[in-house]
Amino acid sequence: MLKKTLGLVLLFALAIAPSFAFAQEKKSGSKLEKDILYRSEEGLDDYAKKQCRLDVHYPSEKGFATVVWFHGGGLTGGDKAIPAYLKDQGYAVVSANYRHHPHVNAPVYIEDAAAAVAWTFANIESYGGDPNKIFVSGHSAGGYLTSMVTLDKRWLAAHQIDADQIAGAIPHSGHTITHFTVRKERGIDSLKVVVDDLAPLNHVRKDAPPILLTTGDREMEMIGRYEENAYLWRMFQEAGHPDCTLRELEGFDHGNMVQPAALLMKPFVKKHASGK
Template sequence: MLNTTFRLALLVALSFVPSLALAQSATPGSSLKKDILYRSEEGLDDYAKKQCRLDVHYPNTKGFATVVWFHGGGLTGGDKAIPQYMRDQGYAVVSANYRHNPQVNAPVYIEDAAAAVAWTFENIESFGGDPEKIFVSGHSAGGYLTSMVTLDKRWLAAHKIDADRIAGAIPHSGHTITHFTVRKERGIDRLKVVVDDLAPLNHVRKDAPPLLLTTGDRNMEMTGRYEENAYLWRMFKEAGHPDCKLRELEGFNHGNMVQPAALLMKTFVEAHSSGK
């Protein structure tokens, strides 16, 4: 848990973030490309063509790191967006949409997320980014997708990409058990815990990329969200993973923990980009 001193420092820092980000976004130091189709294979229906798109916000420099960002919404809704406080932070943001339930069922969400990450590996260099500095992150459902694409190597392997090329994963308040929407698709009660091949917990491995797990306050979060992330962290420790950290943001709930978590993510991205 974050101690009180760190919590106060974090709150003070956050009070400056919105104005700083707004000022920086008005400068000519970055560019934005919108609605790029990241799946181009034959046979895509109209819904896939609508949803399988991404935006790229990137610095007008060379060799920058990139965060592939997945929105939350329970795998049933939401829309790609790049939060103002994540812009002009020294890294690019690739914000990707994906198809939702009930139009599709699992594992289509994960397949779309993997396709967006693969697109980034294949194309970010043309924007000036370094393909060896690609991070994956997202909030809630997006955190779940982050973990699945990073830990279960089969999804990126379908695009001939080794998931271990990911420089780091930062799932914010994501499920580590099988997602509640996937359980609902199968007629399983939301309070029944399932850990199967669609659960990040089922893919703990010593050689996974570096991980930063963040959640809101355990007493203010969604049911069990801190505890399941704590269990994932413990299993990585038991597996001998050298670089998995867990940060509980005391005083923040599931919805408002993203902005302070983004400060931790920035530090994580900088630390894991410096030697690459």
């Protein structure tokens, strides 16, 4: 019953969201800077220089929270264009592209995601943001990247950042086992479950930042996606993690669950940005 009620509430919210978001954007005075190179080390090839870029959409007030956003696309495609439903929600959005298979293989995608988060820690204050209020989120492949850079501390440690500085993680419908594209690179069948060092499930820890897991309806999602996230949630409970929540959005499939799931981000960000 609770699940069904949540679905109805989200459907109503979505019905009024486009006009409300437009009204907010007209009045907000928010700004957008595009195509900022977030990796500048020597030796980047042309493809890296093209893909390793991000957009920053930020409000006019100071001290705001920021969500670093990673798009979906199976690690093989997608774009950093910021969805309208993420704009003017009281937080900034740093939307980052990353390199795709088959141009690169794992773990390059994760390294790029970590570099984009590191760029945000180093630069968001110059836009008026608070570096203590940085969240990471994304949909599908972006949800997988969100979990990897948050839970496996080595990727941000390469940039001298402790992943526990992340204020919260919100992976939407992300793999929690090793990603199917990573398995494909290794010649592993898509139905063979692998949980290795490139699986978020392999990095469950009690001291991870607060986590909000969302998926679509278990009967409409990509195969096993709800069950993967439910198992990750259970393992966090077993580990004694104090703040991991799972939300299943009834009536929404893998592709269309992200907009209603984004509605759940706002209270999560507000709560954890306030330190409560």
